[in-house]
Amino acid sequence: MASGYRSRIADGELRACLASAGAVVNEGPKACGKTRLAQQLAASTVLLDVDTAARQALAVDPALVLAGPRPRLLDEWQVEPALWNQVRRAVDAVEAPGQFLHTGSAVPADDAERHTGAGRFSFLRLWTMTLRESGAGQGGVSLAALLAGEPPSCPDPGPPATTWSRCVRWTCNGWMGGGAIPGGWEPCCAPSAATSPPK
Numbered sequence: 001m002a003s004g005y006r007s008r009i010a011d012g013e014l015r016a017c018l019a020s021a022g023a024v025v026n027e028g029p030k031a032c033g034k035t036r037l038a039q040q041l042a043a044s045t046v047l048l049d050v051d052t053a054a055r056q057a058l059a060v061d062p063a064l065v066l067a068g069p070r071p072r073l074l075d076e077w078q079v080e081p082a083l084w085n086q087v088r089r090a091v092d093a094v095e096a097p098g099q100f101l102h103t104g105s106a107v108p109a110d111d112a113e114r115h116t117g118a119g120r121f122s123f124l125r126l127w128t129m130t131l132r133e134s135g136a137g138q139g140g141v142s143l144a145a146l147l148a149g150e151p152p153s154c155p156d157p158g159p160p161a162t163t164w165s166r167c168v169r170w171t172c173n174g175w176m177g178g179g180a181i182p183g184g185w186e187p188c189c190a191p192s193a194a195t196s197p198p199k
Helices: 009-020 034-039 052-060 083-094 143-147 164-173
Strands: 023-027 044-047 072-075 100-104 121-125
Touching: 009 023, 009 034, 009 121, 023 034, 023 083, 034 072, 034 100, 083 100
Parallel strands: 023 100, 023 121, 044 072, 072 100
Antiparallel strands: none
16 A cells, blocks of 8 residues: 555445456545545556546547556546446456446536446445544444444543544544644634534
8 A cells, every 4th residue: 555545444345346346436525535545456547637648549549548457547537438438348348357446526427328337337435534544533433333233332531632623623624634734723713602612
Protein backbone atom coordinates (compact mmCIF):
# COMPACT_ATOMS: atom_id res chain seq x y z
CA MET A 1 0.00 0.00 0.00
CA ALA A 2 1.07 3.58 -0.62
CA SER A 3 2.91 5.42 2.12
CA GLY A 4 0.52 7.26 4.42
CA TYR A 5 -2.50 5.25 3.30
CA ARG A 6 -4.94 4.50 6.11
CA SER A 7 -6.60 1.10 5.89
CA ARG A 8 -10.36 1.19 5.50
CA ILE A 9 -13.27 -1.20 5.85
CA ALA A 10 -13.81 -0.68 2.13
CA ASP A 11 -10.39 -2.26 1.35
CA GLY A 12 -11.84 -5.71 2.01
CA GLU A 13 -15.08 -4.87 0.25
CA LEU A 14 -13.20 -3.81 -2.87
CA ARG A 15 -11.10 -7.00 -2.83
CA ALA A 16 -14.31 -9.05 -2.60
CA CYS A 17 -15.87 -7.14 -5.51
CA LEU A 18 -12.75 -7.65 -7.65
CA ALA A 19 -12.78 -11.36 -6.87
CA SER A 20 -16.38 -11.71 -8.03
CA ALA A 21 -16.72 -9.44 -11.08
CA GLY A 22 -14.76 -8.55 -14.18
CA ALA A 23 -15.02 -4.82 -13.43
CA VAL A 24 -15.80 -2.80 -10.31
CA VAL A 25 -17.37 0.65 -10.26
CA ASN A 26 -16.24 2.56 -7.17
CA GLU A 27 -18.80 5.34 -6.61
CA GLY A 28 -19.17 8.06 -4.02
CA PRO A 29 -19.07 11.77 -3.28
CA LYS A 30 -16.09 13.90 -4.23
CA ALA A 31 -13.03 13.69 -1.99
CA CYS A 32 -14.09 10.55 -0.12
CA GLY A 33 -11.05 8.55 -1.28
CA LYS A 34 -12.34 6.57 -4.28
CA THR A 35 -9.21 6.91 -6.40
CA ARG A 36 -6.81 6.44 -3.47
CA LEU A 37 -8.63 3.27 -2.42
CA ALA A 38 -8.63 1.86 -5.96
CA GLN A 39 -4.93 2.66 -6.41
CA GLN A 40 -4.10 0.30 -3.55
CA LEU A 41 -5.27 -2.66 -5.66
CA ALA A 42 -4.70 -1.40 -9.20
CA ALA A 43 -1.74 -2.72 -11.18
CA SER A 44 -1.95 0.23 -13.61
CA THR A 45 -3.84 3.52 -13.83
CA VAL A 46 -5.26 5.83 -16.50
CA LEU A 47 -6.30 9.30 -15.26
CA LEU A 48 -8.86 10.18 -17.91
CA ASP A 49 -9.64 13.65 -16.58
CA VAL A 50 -6.06 14.84 -17.18
CA ASP A 51 -4.58 12.41 -19.71
CA THR A 52 -5.49 13.94 -23.08
CA ALA A 53 -3.37 11.36 -24.93
CA ALA A 54 -5.48 8.57 -23.45
CA ARG A 55 -8.69 10.32 -24.50
CA GLN A 56 -7.33 10.78 -28.03
CA ALA A 57 -6.30 7.12 -28.12
CA LEU A 58 -9.86 6.13 -27.27
CA ALA A 59 -11.08 7.78 -30.45
CA VAL A 60 -8.56 5.79 -32.52
CA ASP A 61 -8.50 2.41 -30.76
CA PRO A 62 -10.00 1.90 -27.28
CA ALA A 63 -7.86 -1.22 -26.83
CA LEU A 64 -4.85 1.09 -26.44
CA VAL A 65 -6.34 2.54 -23.25
CA LEU A 66 -7.50 -0.81 -21.90
CA ALA A 67 -4.09 -2.44 -22.49
CA GLY A 68 -1.89 -2.65 -19.42
CA PRO A 69 -1.40 -4.63 -16.24
CA ARG A 70 -4.66 -5.56 -14.52
CA PRO A 71 -6.61 -4.67 -12.53
CA ARG A 72 -6.46 -1.47 -14.57
CA LEU A 73 -7.86 1.65 -12.92
CA LEU A 74 -9.83 3.93 -15.23
CA ASP A 75 -10.14 7.04 -13.08
CA GLU A 76 -12.91 9.53 -13.90
CA TRP A 77 -14.24 7.13 -16.52
CA GLN A 78 -17.37 9.24 -17.00
CA VAL A 79 -15.25 11.74 -18.98
CA GLU A 80 -15.42 9.15 -21.79
CA PRO A 81 -18.73 7.28 -21.30
CA ALA A 82 -18.17 5.16 -24.43
CA LEU A 83 -15.43 3.41 -22.44
CA TRP A 84 -18.12 1.53 -20.50
CA ASN A 85 -19.13 -0.70 -23.41
CA GLN A 86 -15.47 -1.23 -24.35
CA VAL A 87 -14.71 -2.47 -20.85
CA ARG A 88 -17.74 -4.76 -20.95
CA ARG A 89 -16.44 -6.33 -24.18
CA ALA A 90 -12.93 -6.67 -22.72
CA VAL A 91 -14.36 -8.41 -19.63
CA ASP A 92 -16.33 -10.78 -21.86
CA ALA A 93 -13.20 -11.59 -23.88
CA VAL A 94 -11.12 -12.53 -20.83
CA GLU A 95 -13.85 -14.22 -18.76
CA ALA A 96 -12.00 -13.65 -15.48
CA PRO A 97 -12.69 -11.45 -12.46
CA GLY A 98 -10.64 -8.46 -11.39
CA GLN A 99 -9.91 -6.86 -14.75
CA PHE A 100 -10.91 -3.19 -14.34
CA LEU A 101 -11.65 -0.58 -11.70
CA HIS A 102 -13.81 2.46 -12.54
CA THR A 103 -13.82 5.52 -10.28
CA GLY A 104 -15.71 8.77 -10.64
CA SER A 105 -17.83 11.25 -8.73
CA ALA A 106 -20.15 12.08 -11.60
CA VAL A 107 -22.51 9.78 -13.46
CA PRO A 108 -22.92 10.30 -17.21
CA ALA A 109 -26.38 10.86 -18.63
CA ASP A 110 -28.41 7.77 -19.41
CA ASP A 111 -27.66 6.32 -22.81
CA ALA A 112 -29.79 3.64 -24.46
CA GLU A 113 -26.68 2.30 -26.19
CA ARG A 114 -24.74 1.81 -22.95
CA HIS A 115 -25.04 -1.69 -21.53
CA THR A 116 -26.32 -1.99 -17.95
CA GLY A 117 -23.20 -3.87 -16.90
CA ALA A 118 -25.22 -6.80 -15.57
CA GLY A 119 -23.04 -9.84 -15.02
CA ARG A 120 -19.83 -7.92 -15.66
CA PHE A 121 -19.74 -4.99 -13.23
CA SER A 122 -19.93 -4.92 -9.46
CA PHE A 123 -20.72 -1.65 -7.66
CA LEU A 124 -19.10 -0.39 -4.46
CA ARG A 125 -20.45 2.74 -2.80
CA LEU A 126 -17.78 4.59 -0.82
CA TRP A 127 -18.41 7.12 1.92
CA THR A 128 -16.08 9.33 3.95
CA MET A 129 -13.86 7.65 6.53
CA THR A 130 -15.30 6.50 9.83
CA LEU A 131 -13.86 8.02 13.00
CA ARG A 132 -11.92 4.82 13.64
CA GLU A 133 -10.49 4.73 10.10
CA SER A 134 -9.35 8.33 10.43
CA GLY A 135 -7.66 7.65 13.76
CA ALA A 136 -10.08 9.81 15.78
CA GLY A 137 -12.02 6.90 17.27
CA GLN A 138 -11.15 3.66 19.04
CA GLY A 139 -13.76 1.39 17.48
CA GLY A 140 -14.71 -0.24 20.76
CA VAL A 141 -18.05 -1.38 19.36
CA SER A 142 -18.21 -3.42 16.17
CA LEU A 143 -21.34 -3.08 14.04
CA ALA A 144 -20.53 -6.43 12.39
CA ALA A 145 -20.36 -8.08 15.82
CA LEU A 146 -23.64 -6.49 16.89
CA LEU A 147 -25.35 -7.72 13.72
CA ALA A 148 -23.92 -11.17 14.38
CA GLY A 149 -25.69 -11.13 17.75
CA GLU A 150 -22.65 -10.63 19.98
CA PRO A 151 -23.30 -8.53 23.08
CA PRO A 152 -21.66 -5.09 23.07
CA SER A 153 -18.52 -4.75 25.12
CA CYS A 154 -16.98 -1.33 25.48
CA PRO A 155 -14.92 -0.39 28.53
CA ASP A 156 -15.34 3.09 29.96
CA PRO A 157 -12.68 5.14 28.13
CA GLY A 158 -12.75 7.94 30.68
CA PRO A 159 -13.17 11.59 29.67
CA PRO A 160 -13.91 12.00 25.96
CA ALA A 161 -10.91 12.99 23.86
CA THR A 162 -13.19 14.49 21.23
CA THR A 163 -14.51 17.81 22.42
CA TRP A 164 -17.79 19.35 21.42
CA SER A 165 -16.00 22.17 19.56
CA ARG A 166 -14.08 19.60 17.49
CA CYS A 167 -17.34 17.93 16.53
CA VAL A 168 -18.70 21.29 15.41
CA ARG A 169 -15.55 21.98 13.37
CA TRP A 170 -15.68 18.54 11.73
CA THR A 171 -19.33 19.08 10.87
CA CYS A 172 -18.73 22.56 9.46
CA ASN A 173 -15.47 21.92 7.62
CA GLY A 174 -15.65 18.26 6.70
CA TRP A 175 -12.94 15.72 7.20
CA MET A 176 -10.55 15.80 4.24
CA GLY A 177 -6.96 16.03 5.44
CA GLY A 178 -7.93 17.41 8.84
CA GLY A 179 -5.96 14.83 10.81
CA ALA A 180 -2.72 16.01 9.21
CA ILE A 181 -3.09 19.69 10.15
CA PRO A 182 -1.25 20.49 13.41
CA GLY A 183 -3.50 22.11 15.95
CA GLY A 184 -6.69 20.98 14.23
CA TRP A 185 -9.05 23.08 12.13
CA GLU A 186 -10.29 26.61 12.25
CA PRO A 187 -14.05 26.60 12.70
CA CYS A 188 -16.01 27.90 9.74
CA CYS A 189 -18.59 29.41 12.03
CA ALA A 190 -17.94 31.98 14.73
CA PRO A 191 -18.02 30.68 18.33
CA SER A 192 -21.53 30.97 19.66
CA ALA A 193 -24.14 29.01 21.50
CA ALA A 194 -23.89 26.52 18.62
CA THR A 195 -20.38 25.52 19.72
CA SER A 196 -21.48 24.71 23.26
CA PRO A 197 -22.81 21.26 24.04
CA PRO A 198 -26.55 21.00 24.52
CA LYS A 199 -27.77 21.00 28.13
